[in-house]
Amino acid sequence: MGEFLKIVFTTEFGYSVLRVTTPILFAALAALITDRAGVINIALEGIMLIAALTGVLFSAWFNSAWLGLIMALIFGLLSGMLIGYFHLQLKTNVILAAVALNLMASGGTIFILYIIAGDKGISSSIASKVLPKIALPLLDKIPVIGPILSGHNVLTYFALISVFLMHFFINKTPLGMRIRAVGENPEAADSVGISVKKTQFIALSLSGLIAAFGGAYMSMGYVSWFSRDMTAGRGFIALAAEAMGGASPVGSFLTSLLFGFFDALSNSLQLLRVPAEFVQMIPYVATVVGLVLYTAAKRKQHQRMLMKVGKKMESEA
Amino acid sequence: MKNKKLAFETLRTILAISISLLIALVTILLVSETPGAALRAFLFGPLSSLRHFGNVLEMMIPLIFTGLAISIMFTAAQFNLGAEGAFFMGAVVSSFAAVQWTLPMVIHPIVSILIGGLTGAVFCGIPALLKVKWGASELVSSLMFNYIALFFGLYLINYYLRDPNAGAMVSYRLAETAKLGTLIPRTRVHFGLIIAALFIVLMYYYTYRTRWGYRTRLTGLNDKFAEYAGIKTASVIISAQLLGGFIAGAGGSIELLGLYRRFSWQQLPGYGWSGVIVAILARRNPAYVPVAAFFLAYLRIGADLMSRQSDVQNEIVAIIQGVMIVLIAAAGFLEKSQYRMVFRDATRDLADSVQPAKEA
Numbered sequence: 001m002g003e004f005l006k007i008v009f010t011t012e013f014g015y016s017v018l019r020v021t022t023p024i025l026f027a028a029l030a031a032l033i034t035d036r037a038g039v040i041n042i043a044l045e046g047i048m049l050i051a052a053l054t055g056v057l058f059s060a061w062f063n064s065a066w067l068g069l070i071m072a073l074i075f076g077l078l079s080g081m082l083i084g085y086f087h088l089q090l091k092t093n094v095i096l097a098a099v100a101l102n103l104m105a106s107g108g109t110i111f112i113l114y115i116i117a118g119d120k121g122i123s124s125s126i127a128s129k130v131l132p133k134i135a136l137p138l139l140d141k142i143p144v145i146g147p148i149l150s151g152h153n154v155l156t157y158f159a160l161i162s163v164f165l166m167h168f169f170i171n172k173t174p175l176g177m178r179i180r181a182v183g184e185n186p187e188a189a190d191s192v193g194i195s196v197k198k199t200q201f202i203a204l205s206l207s208g209l210i211a212a213f214g215g216a217y218m219s220m221g222y223v224s225w226f227s228r229d230m231t232a233g234r235g236f237i238a239l240a241a242e243a244m245g246g247a248s249p250v251g252s253f254l255t256s257l258l259f260g261f262f263d264a265l266s267n268s269l270q271l272l273r274v275p276a277e278f279v280q281m282i283p284y285v286a287t288v289v290g291l292v293l294y295t296a297a298k299r300k301q302h303q304r305m306l307m308k309v310g311k312k313m314e315s316e317a
Numbered sequence: 318m319k320n321k322k323l324a325f326e327t328l329r330t331i332l333a334i335s336i337s338l339l340i341a342l343v344t345i346l347l348v349s350e351t352p353g354a355a356l357r358a359f360l361f362g363p364l365s366s367l368r369h370f371g372n373v374l375e376m377m378i379p380l381i382f383t384g385l386a387i388s389i390m391f392t393a394a395q396f397n398l399g400a401e402g403a404f405f406m407g408a409v410v411s412s413f414a415a416v417q418w419t420l421p422m423v424i425h426p427i428v429s430i431l432i433g434g435l436t437g438a439v440f441c442g443i444p445a446l447l448k449v450k451w452g453a454s455e456l457v458s459s460l461m462f463n464y465i466a467l468f469f470g471l472y473l474i475n476y477y478l479r480d481p482n483a484g485a486m487v488s489y490r491l492a493e494t495a496k497l498g499t500l501i502p503r504t505r506v507h508f509g510l511i512i513a514a515l516f517i518v519l520m521y522y523y524t525y526r527t528r529w530g531y532r533t534r535l536t537g538l539n540d541k542f543a544e545y546a547g548i549k550t551a552s553v554i555i556s557a558q559l560l561g562g563f564i565a566g567a568g569g570s571i572e573l574l575g576l577y578r579r580f581s582w583q584q585l586p587g588y589g590w591s592g593v594i595v596a597i598l599a600r601r602n603p604a605y606v607p608v609a610a611f612f613l614a615y616l617r618i619g620a621d622l623m624s625r626q627s628d629v630q631n632e633i634v635a636i637i638q639g640v641m642i643v644l645i646a647a648a649g650f651l652e653k654s655q656y657r658m659v660f661r662d663a664t665r666d667l668a669d670s671v672q673p674a675k676e677a
Binding site: 040042086090091092093095096097099100101102103104106107108110111114115120233236237239240243275277278280281284285287288291292295296298299 | 348396398447451452453454456457458460461462464465468469471472475476590593594597630632633634635636638639640642643646647648650652
């Protein structure tokens with residue numbers, strides 16, 4: 001136990017929590033925007049993989065990490081649009097369309113990696129670029145907080161900022177309000193002239209774009225290469241994080257942080273003599289437990305509300 | 318009318334398959350320096366020898382099991398994607414039975430498969446229970462359970478069944494009595510194929526000829542209506558997923574006992590996801606599952622042969638599969654021509670019915 005606490009209460013651990021939270025947070029925000037529009041997007045896993053590979057390839061070709069990022073974002077956006085087109089125009093069940101995209105991304109990235117790098121596992125033969133790390137001025141001088149918060153990848157800071165951007169976007173902008181209206185009551189939204197199809201298409205496209213940030217971070221920040229199936233279920237974990245966070249940006253941020261904590265823990269605990277398999281299981285078990293606790297609490301709250309309304313009606317009658 | 322709908326659906330499926338194959342052909346032509354050899358290996362390789370055709374049949378077996386598993390769960394409109402984990406855990410637990418127990422010849426595999434099936438049922442059943450009891454999405458929790466199954470299974474093997482004398486991380490040898498014998502000589506096709514056929518018949522009967530199957534289909538079509546009609550939808554939802562998990566788990570143990578000498582998987586084998594493809598190709602109908610499984614197995618073996626004999630990698634199958642799924646699952650694909658067909662038939666029927674009236 002002493003050793004365990006020694007691991008958790010270090011600035012390195014705090015730093016690594018933020019580092020591993022970043023991709024989950026991007027994906028959770030991507031899940032949020034479609035969820036608010038009333039569609040579930042389980043293709044985040046595949047979109048992140050596609051973006052991760054595109055980032056590596058184009059950053060090497062253009063010799064610029066930023067251009068690599070832009071290309072990754074474009075491909076993410078296109079993937080989101082593709083899901084939107086199949087779901088909304090060709091009426092494919094959105095889950096099946098996403099399963100198809102995930103399968104294609106998993107095999108297709110390996111296929112392309114082999115053609116270009118001549119290797120099916122890892123892109124180390126490609127001289128890809130990494131997005132810069134940023135030392136926060138002044139903050140990095142403060143003990144404890146400085147080493148935890150400063151010196152992260154630029155996308156980690158952007159992920160944190162995105163939480164507030166998303167909050168603003170969903171709650172304050174006309175498009176955000178349209179998205180919420182469509183998600184909460186599509187018939188009502190339709191009756192006031194909001195196109196449900198168009199709004200959901202925008203939401204799916206944006207979710208592809210946001211997930212692509214997470215994918216690009218994986219291969220151009222978290223590590224400096226692409227390896228097969230490197231997202232390892234983060235796109236799926238993000239769905240749970242978003243659900244548990246009550247589909248709100250700040251809630252999703254907190255739950256992503258929780259999963260980041262367990263993820264970092266599983267990395268650190270491997271130093272102790274805990275069976276590695278158990279440690280690797282932690283984030284997934286935590287996800288299920290969290291999801292159940294959240295939905296159960298929500299259901300109870302709903303029932304209590306119904307009871308209240310019922311009692312009120314009784315007393316009025 | 319029903320026949321016409323079936324014919325149209327068949328046409329749609331064939332067209333979707335053709336389009337995806339066409340995309341594959343174009344890709345091969347683009348990337349390969351020996352496209353002729355690549356195409357030949359891809360399309361006709363599986364037919365080139367008994368051994369290769371045997372590979373297709375042996376690959377078909379796990380696809381049939383996960384295809385049936387996903388079919389019954391999707392029939393109940395439950396998007397439980399836990400067949401992957403159930404398949405893996407089924408193999409893990411039945412390898413314990415196959416290594417540690419001493420049982421006579423025929424009984425040993427039967428017991429091992431049953432235990433594997435029950436394990437699978439538990440793994441698909443938990444997300445179902447969480448959904449019915451607390452409302453947690455079975456989609457998300459079953460995705461998590463796949464990873465839990467992977468790491469938990471690896472833990473069990475590494476800490477309780479690992480053979481320290483074997484070089485790699487593998488289990489002890491499975492007992493000879495537990496193995497499924499070879500069905501077709503000079504291939505690796507094992508008796509699992511017979512068990513798979515049995516499961517197909519049983520699942521067809523269950524889905525279309527029993528009260529339970531009817532309830533499952535009705536619940537899948539409209540759960541509120543089913544509830545009003547007096548069906549206990551919660552128990553239908555749970556039983557469909559328990560059954561699906563059982564089939565997937567049994568499939569995992571059959572794969573292990575039929576083809577392996579030791580438990581040696583270090584990754585999820587991916588048959589759960591393939592089951593989704595099979596179920597969609599087969600339109601969730603157990604009778605079509607073997608056809609779909611054969612087709613998919615043929616594609617994969619063809620691609621494997623191609624990657625060995627030419628410079629095109631077998632991951633090209635992933636592209637074919639993806640295009641196939643979205644096109645077949647796309648209700649809007651060819652929708653206009655279907656409307657046109659229905660409209661044409663209706664006007665003709667109308668004309669026919671008006672004609673005799675005039676004469677009279």
